[in-house]
Amino acid sequence: MADFKPKIVAFLCNWCSYEGADKAGGQKLNYYAGIKIIRVMCSGRVDPYFVLKAFREGADGVMVLGCHPGDCHYRKGNISALKRMRLLEKMIVQFGVERERFMLDWISAGESEKFQKTAEKMTSRILNLGPLKLEGYVKRKAAQ
Amino acid sequence: MTKPKIAISWNSSCGGCDESIVDIEDKILDIAAKVEFVLWPCAMDFKYDHVRALPDGDITVSLINGGIQNSHQEEIARLIRKKSKTVVAFGACAWLGGVPSLINLKNKEELFKSSYLESISVENPRKTLPAIKSKVDNCTLTLPEIYDTLYKLDDIIGVDYYLPGCPPTADLITDLFLKLIEGGLPEKGAVLAPARSLCISCPRNETKPDNFEIDEIKRIHEIIADPEKCFLVQNLLCMGPSTRDGCGCSCIKGNMPCTGCFGPADKSDQGAKMIGTLGSILKGSTESEADRVIDGIADPAGTFYRYSTAASMLGRKRKEDR
Numbered sequence: 124m125a126d127f128k129p130k131i132v133a134f135l136c137n138w139c140s141y142e143g144a145d146k147a148g149g150q151k152l153n154y155y156a157g158i159k160i161i162r163v164m165c166s167g168r169v170d171p172y173f174v175l176k177a178f179r180e181g182a183d184g185v186m187v188l189g190c191h192p193g194d195c196h197y198r199k200g201n202i203s204a205l206k207r208m209r210l211l212e213k214m215i216v217q218f219g220v221e222r223e224r225f226m227l228d229w230i231s232a233g234e235s236e237k238f239q240k241t242a243e244k245m246t247s248r249i250l251n252l253g254p255l256k257l258e259g260y261v262k263r264k265a266a267q
Numbered sequence: 268m269t270k271p272k273i274a275i276s277w278n279s280s281c282g283g284c285d286e287s288i289v290d291i292e293d294k295i296l297d298i299a300a301k302v303e304f305v306l307w308p309c310a311m312d313f314k315y316d317h318v319r320a321l322p323d324g325d326i327t328v329s330l331i332n333g334g335i336q337n338s339h340q341e342e343i344a345r346l347i348r349k350k351s352k353t354v355v356a357f358g359a360c361a362w363l364g365g366v367p368s369l370i371n372l373k374n375k376e377e378l379f380k381s382s383y384l385e386s387i388s389v390e391n392p393r394k395t396l397p398a399i400k401s402k403v404d405n406c407t408l409t410l411p412e413i414y415d416t417l418y419k420l421d422d423i424i425g426v427d428y429y430l431p432g433c434p435p436t437a438d439l440i441t442d443l444f445l446k447l448i449e450g451g452l453p454e455k456g457a458v459l460a461p462a463r464s465l466c467i468s469c470p471r472n473e474t475k476p477d478n479f480e481i482d483e484i485k486r487i488h489e490i491i492a493d494p495e496k497c498f499l500v501q502n503l504l505c506m507g508p509s510t511r512d513g514c515g516c517s518c519i520k521g522n523m524p525c526t527g528c529f530g531p532a533d534k535s536d537q538g539a540k541m542i543g544t545l546g547s548i549l550k551g552s553t554e555s556e557a558d559r560v561i562d563g564i565a566d567p568a569g570t571f572y573r574y575s576t577a578a579s580m581l582g583r584k585r586k587e588d589r
Binding site: 202204214219 | 372535536538539540542543545546547549551552553554557558560561564566567568569571579580581582583584585586
């Protein structure tokens with residue numbers, strides 16, 4: 124486990140959280156390099172399918188970060204994301220994926236320190252949980 | 268001209284798919300006159316050795332229903348694939364795993380415990396469980412091995428077409444047979460139903476307002492459902508938005524919400540799409556408000572993947588001890 128380097132996929136909204144992460148970079152605030160950031164226009168754009176696909180393809184943890192409630196560039200995309208992700212969290216547990224492997228949080232464009240703290244919090248959570256090793260549905264050899 | 272040879276086989280399924288073929292009524296006689304059946308365990312007396320004796324690729328088309336959950340089913344599926352030109356995954360189970368693939372949310376041990384030890388209708392004082400080999404009076408008896416995962420058919424063998432439905436409707440089956448005999452099937456790999464959401468052909472679609480919110484999720488027995496209004500507007504979970512069209516809305520016409528047997532409308536994930544839909548229409552703007560409504564969905568995986576657990580993105584419960 125000592126050499127476990129978690130893979131964490133983070134979907135960041137263009138208007139707040141990505142700016143926040145950018146600012147963290149500008150201020151040289153360190154966070155774990157294994158967090159792979161994907162910029163999306165809105166946290167409401169994050170289809171639960173993306174999250175499941177990330178897990179299936181080897182992510183040990185997935186984060187969705189958006190604007191604070193009330194601050195959404197598209198008015199309530201983040202509120203839709205909230206409802207989707209709460210339901211998704213409930214469902215992944217049924218597939219044996221710990222709820223803690225997923226995180227939804229709000230980070231504004233100015234909150235570079237909160238971004239760093241959230242990223243570090245997620246990293247330590249995943250380090251504690253260990254690798255997901257989700258073989259999922261092992262496809263057997265199909266004979267054509 | 269020799270008649271096209273047709274094989275029909277079953278795996279982890281309930282027999283409803285075979286039944287649905289008979290349900291095309293008198294048309295089955297027209298079809299039977301034009302084709303030659305070489306295997307149909309549910310309805311006709313052929314032995315697997317008959318199939319083994321055929322040359323490879325001799326069967327024009329095989330309709331296989333049910334997912335694969337044991338070694339016997341796998342062997343027969345592989346045999347039929349070898350002997351067939353075209354294989355159709357017939358029904359939700361063969362295409363997506365179907366209802367039996369809900370077992371993928373449990374493990375084999377839990378399955379055995381529930382089915383052979385704890386079920387109230389089972390009396391098993393010696394706590395006998397299915398074993399691949401067991402000794403009885405100096406004889407060794409063998410049984411097929413039960414797998415701990417239910418596989419959809421195309422995880423085991425190559426599949427040319429997919430016919431959705433639990434079971435497929437009479438119209439779709441008749442259409443399939445016609446196209447098999449007279450030609451006109453689409454490109455291989457196709458799902459033989461329209462690639463669009465069921466809501467498009469739903470007679471209640473017009474009654475859905477542009478904006479509405481589900482305040483509290485109800486179950487069908489808790490209210491008297493309006494026979495014309497969109498189920499979602501009535502706070503009932505209807506899988507229509509994330510389910511493929513083509514069934515003729517038979518459940519909806521019977522005043523029952525869609526449970527999703529026609530599978531996902533495209534190549535994505537039925538459950539993920541349904542969660543996406545619900546995110547937009549559930550009421551609540553804070554975590555606790557959202558959770559209050561979400562609490563009304565007791566079993567999200569079982570509801571959203573009722574017919575497609577084996578084909579879902581996560582596929583089965585994570586195995587802990589590896």
